[in-house]
Amino acid sequence: MNFNDTIIGQNTNVSGNLKCTADIFVGGHVDGLVYSDQNIIIMEKGVVKGQAESMEFTLNGTLEGKVKAKKIYLTPSARLLGDLITNTLKIDAGASFIGHSKKIDQEKDSKLNNTDLIYEI
Amino acid sequence: MYYYILESARQKDFEKIEPKVKEILTNFDILGEFNYIEHIADTEEAVKIAIKKGFSTIVAVGGDALANKIAVNLVNSKIAVGILPLEEGLLSTALGLGNWKSACEILAARRILLMDTGIINEKIFVTQILSTSSPEMPPEIRSQSIFSKILGQSVGKSSLTKTPIDINIEDEYQIKSEVTGLVVSNLRPFGKDIESIRQSMIDNNLHLAFSDLVASGDIYHSLNDTQKTLEKNNISLFHPNRVSIHSDQPLFFWSSGEVIARTPAEIEIIPQSLKIIGGRLR
Numbered sequence: 001m002n003f004n005d006t007i008i009g010q011n012t013n014v015s016g017n018l019k020c021t022a023d024i025f026v027g028g029h030v031d032g033l034v035y036s037d038q039n040i041i042i043m044e045k046g047v048v049k050g051q052a053e054s055m056e057f058t059l060n061g062t063l064e065g066k067v068k069a070k071k072i073y074l075t076p077s078a079r080l081l082g083d084l085i086t087n088t089l090k091i092d093a094g095a096s097f098i099g100h101s102k103k104i105d106q107e108k109d110s111k112l113n114n115t116d117l118i119y120e121i
Numbered sequence: 122m123y124y125y126i127l128e129s130a131r132q133k134d135f136e137k138i139e140p141k142v143k144e145i146l147t148n149f150d151i152l153g154e155f156n157y158i159e160h161i162a163d164t165e166e167a168v169k170i171a172i173k174k175g176f177s178t179i180v181a182v183g184g185d186a187l188a189n190k191i192a193v194n195l196v197n198s199k200i201a202v203g204i205l206p207l208e209e210g211l212l213s214t215a216l217g218l219g220n221w222k223s224a225c226e227i228l229a230a231r232r233i234l235l236m237d238t239g240i241i242n243e244k245i246f247v248t249q250i251l252s253t254s255s256p257e258m259p260p261e262i263r264s265q266s267i268f269s270k271i272l273g274q275s276v277g278k279s280s281l282t283k284t285p286i287d288i289n290i291e292d293e294y295q296i297k298s299e300v301t302g303l304v305v306s307n308l309r310p311f312g313k314d315i316e317s318i319r320q321s322m323i324d325n326n327l328h329l330a331f332s333d334l335v336a337s338g339d340i341y342h343s344l345n346d347t348q349k350t351l352e353k354n355n356i357s358l359f360h361p362n363r364v365s366i367h368s369d370q371p372l373f374f375w376s377s378g379e380v381i382a383r384t385p386a387e388i389e390i391i392p393q394s395l396k397i398i399g400g401r402l403r
Contacts, residue, residue, distance in 0.1 A: 003309045003317065003328070003344070009298075009357035011333055016294030020360070028357070032294065 006036075010045055024054070026061070040069070044077050057086075059095075070104070123153035123228070124176035125205070126167045126191060128183050130159055132207055135182070142205070142221065149229035155182075161378065164190040171200075178203055178398070180228060185210030185248060189377045192395055193245040196238050201396040203228045211308055212248050215318040217400035227400040235393035236322040239307045241374055242382040247395065249306035250374040250381065250388075251337035254282040258378075283333055286368045286384075290361045298357065302337035303372065304330045304344075305364070305388055316402055325392045329359045337375075362390045 004022035008014055012028035019035040026034065026046035033051045034040055040054040046061035057069035059078040068085040076094030083100040091097060123146075127135060135142075146152040153176065156167045168191055171179050179195065180203035181188035188204045189212070195202055205224050206213040216234075218224040239246045281301045288296040306328040309321035321328070330340050335354045343350045344358075351358070366372070366386045374382045 003321075003358075004360065005358065006360065007351060007356060007358040009332065009355040011355070012296060012298040012357045014294055014296050018294050027352070027355075028298075 008046070042078075068104070122176045123151045123178045123180055123203070124171040124174070125153065125155045125180045125182050126164060126171075126187065127155060127157050128159075128161050128164075128187055129157045131161070131187075132183055135207065138221070142225070145222065145225045146228075149225060151225075151229050153178075161187060161190055165194055168194040172198075177201065178228075178231070180205050182207065184208040185212045186377045188212055189247045192238070192247045192397070195396070196245050196391060196394045199396070201231070201233050201398055203398040211318070214315060215308055215322060215399075216397065217315060217319070217402050219400070223400070228398055230400075231398055232401065233396050234322065234399045236395050236397050237307055237325060238391045238394045239305065239327055239388060240391055241305070241386050241388045244376075244381040245391075246307070246376045246381065248308050248376075249304055249341070250376045251341065252300070252303040252372045252374050253337065254284055254370065254372060256371075256373045256380050256383070281336055282370075284368050284370050284372055286331075286366055286372070288329075288367075289365045290359060291363050296357075296359075298331065299333045300331040300372070302332055302335055302340045303366075304328075304337050304340045305374075306330070306341075306344075307390070309344075319399075319402060323393060325390055326360045326362050327364065327388065327390050329361060329364055330356055332356045364388045 006020045006024045008026045008028040010027045015031040017033045021037045023039045024034060024036045025041050025043060026048060027043040028046060030048045031050055034048055036054040039056040040052050041058045042048060042061040042063060044060045048063045050065045052063060052067040054069045056071045057067055058073045059080055060075045062079045064081045066083045071088040072084055072086040074080060074091045074095035074097060076092045078095040080097045081099060085102055085104055087104050143152055158164060158167050168179060178201045179191055181191050182205045188202065192202045204213050204218060205221050206218050207221060218227055241250060283299040283301055285299050309318055309328055330344060332340050332354050339354065340356055343354050343356055366384055368384045372384045373380045374386060
């Protein structure tokens with residue numbers, strides 16, 4: 001990590017629209033939008049309720065809502081309840097994902113909306 | 122025309138090198154007038170004298186605390202600030218000054234940088250402000266003769282009161298937390314990369330860090346450390362250019378060894394508002 005990164009520690013609650021150019025580490029609780037031009041990393045005790053968007057997204061904690069990223073990685077402790085939009089999805093054994101998934105370029109193609117996949121692991 | 126301010130009580134050893142310093146300054150043709158103030162609290166009066174006499178450069182002969190104290194009186198002024206460092210400091214490091222000998226050469230070259238400053242409740246700060254839950258200087262701080270050292274040291278377990286706070290960042294998002302310490306920095310203390318510290322002087326951002334486990338001094342220290350230390354000390358870090366902080370129990374903000382503000386606090390960056398003399402980075 002570097003000094004430009006944003007860190008939300010445990011026991012810290014953020015609400016609203018958090019937009020950053022560097023990485024965001026979430027160890028606390030966020031209600032709203034989390035946006036990074038780089039990476040978002042939700043730590044094991046981190047919780048996001050709302051929307052997350054970044055280049056790469058790593059979920060070790062909980063996300064309830066929607067996530068859009070070129071690469072999404074759900075680690076064994078991840079819990080995702082909601083939709084994801086990505087080009088590359090990696091889900092480790094033990095991760096929980098209940099929701100819809102689609103590719104980024106499918107998002108604009110309404111014909112593909114009916115072919116959404118639903119994962120439950 | 123250079124005006125030098127020296128805090129006599131703190132720089133007692135200066136008299137040992139004074140003839141050499143003045144000789145070098147004379148050789149560079151920048152030996153102006155020296156004002157030997159008794160205490161840092163006398164700085165403002167000394168700066169007023171320098172302004173009245175029409176000096177173009179006011180030099181802190183000492184460390185960051187004195188430089189801060191001089192600089193806050195010269196924000197948005199035509200007068201440049203210089204440092205002739207007699208102790209280590211983040212500001213003199215960021216300016217690439219080295220020791221007092223190399224700093225003399227840099228002062229003579231008079232390469233002026235425009236750096237950001239910060240303002241909290243209408244009080245200016247240059248490098249950083251640290252919070253405590255009491256307006257009294259903790260004993261651990263009082264015993265220190267060099268204030269710049271405080272920035273890297275714990276203010277002690279005695280003052281580790283958890284204070285609930287509400288923070289508003291640029292009207293975009295709100296933060297609720299409890300803090301045992303909070304630091305707002307204009308210069309990034311993170312890492313050893315002088316180039317990035319220098320960049321932070323003009324990045325138009327403040328750096329807000331707080332923890333519910335450690336005191337302000339330890340937060341500042343942790344920012345120089347690894348991610349593991351940040352996690353261990355449960356430090357949160359944000360980079361706003363404007364922030365307001367509210368708390369039911371007051372938090373007191375320290376700069377240059379004195380309380381300059383308390384909550385509720387409105388804090389903002391003032392972009393490129395201070396003329397300061399710095400060296401080239403190699």
